[in-house]
Amino acid sequence: xxxxxxxxxxxxxxxxxxxxxxxxxxxxxxxxxxxxxxxxxxxxxxxxxxxxxxxxxxxxxxxxxxxxxxxxxxxxxxxxxxxxxxxxxxxxxxxxxxxxxxxxxxxxxxxxxxxxxxxxxxxxxxxxxxxxxxxxxxxxxxxxxxxxxxxxxxxxxxxxxxxxxxxxxxxxxxxxxxxxxxxxxxxxxxxxxxxxxxxxxxxxxxxxxxxxxxxxxxxxxxxxxxxxxxxxxxxxxxxxxxxxxxxxxxxxxxxxxxxxxxxxxxxxxxxxxxxxxxxxxxxxxxxxxxxxxxxxxxxxxxxxxxxxxxxxxxxxxxxxxxxxxxxxxxxxxxxxxxxxxxxxxxxxxxxxxxxxxxxxxxxxxxxxxxxxxxxxxx
Amino acid sequence: xxxxxxxxxxxxxxxxxxxxxxxxxxxxxxxxxxxxxxxxxxxxxxxxxxxxxxxxxxxxxxxxxxxxxxxxxxxxxxxxxxxxxxxxxxxxxxxxxxxxxxxxxxxxxxxxxxxxxxxxxxxxxxxxxxxxxxxxxxxxxxxxxxxxxxxxxxxxxxxxxxxxxxxxxxxxxxxxxxx
Numbered sequence: 001x002x003x004x005x006x007x008x009x010x011x012x013x014x015x016x017x018x019x020x021x022x023x024x025x026x027x028x029x030x031x032x033x034x035x036x037x038x039x040x041x042x043x044x045x046x047x048x049x050x051x052x053x054x055x056x057x058x059x060x061x062x063x064x065x066x067x068x069x070x071x072x073x074x075x076x077x078x079x080x081x082x083x084x085x086x087x088x089x090x091x092x093x094x095x096x097x098x099x100x101x102x103x104x105x106x107x108x109x110x111x112x113x114x115x116x117x118x119x120x121x122x123x124x125x126x127x128x129x130x131x132x133x134x135x136x137x138x139x140x141x142x143x144x145x146x147x148x149x150x151x152x153x154x155x156x157x158x159x160x161x162x163x164x165x166x167x168x169x170x171x172x173x174x175x176x177x178x179x180x181x182x183x184x185x186x187x188x189x190x191x192x193x194x195x196x197x198x199x200x201x202x203x204x205x206x207x208x209x210x211x212x213x214x215x216x217x218x219x220x221x222x223x224x225x226x227x228x229x230x231x232x233x234x235x236x237x238x239x240x241x242x243x244x245x246x247x248x249x250x251x252x253x254x255x256x257x258x259x260x261x262x263x264x265x266x267x268x269x270x271x272x273x274x275x276x277x278x279x280x281x282x283x284x285x286x287x288x289x290x291x292x293x294x295x296x297x298x299x300x301x302x303x304x305x306x307x308x309x310x311x312x313x314x315x316x317x318x319x320x321x322x323x324x325x326x327x328x329x330x331x332x333x334x335x336x337x338x339x340x341x342x343x344x345x346x347x348x349x350x351x352x353x354x355x356x357x358x359x360x361x362x363x364x365x366x367x368x369x370x371x372x373x374x375x376x377x378x
Numbered sequence: 379x380x381x382x383x384x385x386x387x388x389x390x391x392x393x394x395x396x397x398x399x400x401x402x403x404x405x406x407x408x409x410x411x412x413x414x415x416x417x418x419x420x421x422x423x424x425x426x427x428x429x430x431x432x433x434x435x436x437x438x439x440x441x442x443x444x445x446x447x448x449x450x451x452x453x454x455x456x457x458x459x460x461x462x463x464x465x466x467x468x469x470x471x472x473x474x475x476x477x478x479x480x481x482x483x484x485x486x487x488x489x490x491x492x493x494x495x496x497x498x499x500x501x502x503x504x505x506x507x508x509x510x511x512x513x514x515x516x517x518x519x520x521x522x523x524x525x526x527x528x529x530x531x532x533x534x535x536x537x538x539x540x541x542x543x544x545x546x547x548x549x550x551x552x553x554x555x556x557x
Contacts, residue, residue, distance in 0.1 A: 003488060003491045003492060003495065003530070004529065004530045004531075005491060005494065005495070005529060009494055009495070009498055009510070010529065012506065012507075012510040013494075013510045013513045013514050013517075014514070015510075015514075016510060016511045016514030016515075016518075017514050017517075017518050018518060020550045021517070021518040021519070021550075023547040023550040024522060024547065024550040024551055024554070025522065025525055026543055026546075026547070027522045027535070027540055027543050027544055028522050028525050028526055028529075028531055028533070029526070029531045029532060029533055029534050029535065030534050030535065031531075032531070033543065124547075125549070
C-alpha cells in the first residue's frame with residue numbers, strides 16, 4: 001500500500017531541495033504551493049541552507065556581466081548566468097555597477113552613477129528596482145559615500161542605507177559638505193531620512209566593507225580619528241570604533257568578515273619597495289575586532305606569508321578560508337590551517353573587474369507582501 | 379524488498395531491551411543501541427518502568443525495525459571509535475556516510491518512506507535527517523508528475539491554474555529528468 005507522508009515530514013524533505021526544484025514543485029498540488037510559499041517554510045529553508053553558503057562571483061568581462069555561484073565542497077562553478085537584462089540599459093562605461101552586499105539570498109546591486117539600486121534574488125530570478133529617494137532636493141550636487149544593505153531581524157525587513165555628501169557647489173568639493181543619510185525599507189517600499197553619521201566614510205568601496213548579523217560597516221575617519229563606522233539595521237543607529245594605533249601608519253588596510261566579526265588585513269611589505277609588484281614578498285597581518293564600539297577589543301590574530309604574487313584579499317569563506325586575488329586576475333583560496341592555496345578557475349575571456357561575496361540560495365521574495373500567508377488563490 | 383526475518387542477536391553480556399514490532403515480532407537489542415531510539419529512551423525514563431518490560435512499537439513494521447536496529451547498532455559502534463583524534467573522527471565520519479548510503483541505495487521509494495515514518499516515530503534524529511536528505515536527492519531533478527506519484531498526491535489545480543503557476547517559473551522546468 002502506498003504510503004503518504006504527513007506535512008511535517010514532507011517539510012523535512014523539502015528543506016534539502018535547491019530553490020529551482022522547490023519553485024517547480026509549487027505545481028505539485030495546492031497544499032504544496034501553500035507550503036512552499038509560506039514564510040515559515042521559507043525561513044526554515046533559509047536557516048537550513050545557511051550552513052551551506054556558496055560564493056557568488058560577479059564578473060565583468062569585456063562583453064558582459066555574468067554571475068557565477070560555486071560551492072565550497074566542489075570549488076566548481078556549476079552555474080553561470082547573465083545578470084538580469086534590466087541593467088543593460090545602464091551602460092555608461094566601465095565598472096557600471098557593483099554588489100553592495102548579500103543577505104538571506106538577496107543581492108543588492110548599485111549602479112556607479114546615480115542612485116539606481118536593485119534588489120535581486122538570483123535563485124528565484126526575482127528583481128526589484130528601488131525607486132529613487134525623493135528626500136534630496138537641495139543642494140543639487142551629491143556624492144554617494146556609502147551604501148549598505150541588510151536585514152532587520154526585529155521587523156523581518158530588508159533595508160538599504162544611503163550615505164551621501166551634499167554640496168552647494170560642485171567645484172568646491174571640500175567645502176560646505178553636509179552628510180545626510182536615508183534608509184529604505186523593503187516592506188514599506190519607501191525611504192526615510194536617517195541620522196547623521198559621526199564620521200566620514202573613506203573606504204574605496206562604496207558598498208559595505210563588512211556586513212555581519214544586521215550591522216554594516218565601513219572604514220571611516222573624522223579629523224585625526226581613524227576607524228570603523230558601523231550601522232545597525234534594526235536600531236538604525238551609528239557606532240564608531242577606532243583602529244588600533246599599531247596600524248595607523250600602514251596603508252593597504254582591507255576589511256572583511258571572519259568568524260562573524262570584523263577582520264582587518266594590513267599588508268606589510270618585507271622589502272623596501274615603493275610599490276608592491278608581482279615578485280614582492282608581502283605579509284598580511286590579520287586583526288579581529290571582537291566587539292564593535294570597543295576600541296580595545298582589536299586582537300592581532302595571525303600572519304599570512306611571506307608570500308608572493310598576491311595582490312589583494314577579497315574576503316573569507318567557510319572554515320576561515322580566505323579568497324585572494326593573484327596576479328593577474330586569478331582567484332585563489334587560502335586555507336590558514338593547512339596553508340594550502342587552491343587556484344580557482346573562473347571566468348573565460350578578459351576579466352575587467354570582479355567581486356566575490358558569500359551567498360546562500362533562498363526563496364526569500366523581493367516583492368513586498370508575497371511571503372505573507374497565501375490564501376488559496378489558485 | 380525482502381524481509382528475511384533477520385532478528386539481529388545481541389552481544390554476549392550487557393543489558394538488553396525487548397522491542398515489539400507491529401506484527402508482534404520481538405527484537406532483543408543491547409541497551410545502548412535501544413537508547414538511540416528516543417521514543418524507547420523516553421519509555422524507560424518514566425519512573426517505575428522496569429527494563430524487562432517489552433516496548434510496544436505499534437507503528438513500526440518488523441522489516442523497518444530490523445533495519446533501524448542494524449543501522450543504530452553500527453552507528454553506536456562507529457561513535458565509540460571516534461574520539462579526540464581528528465584522523466579517527468574523519469574516518470568514522472566517512473564510514474558513517476558509507477553506512478547511510480548503503481542503507482538507502484537498495485531501498486525502493488516505498489521502503490524509504492516506511493523508514494522515514496519509522497525513524498520519525500522512533501525519534502532517531504540523525505537517521506531521519508539523512509533519510510530525508512536521500513529522498514531530497516532522489517526527487518530534486520524529477521518532474522512534477524513523478525513527485526505526485528512518489529508522495530501519492532492528487533493534482534487539485536485546474537488546468538488554467540496549473541498553466542499559470544508553471545508559467546510563473548517556466549525556466550525551472552528545464553533540464554528535468556525524464557520520467
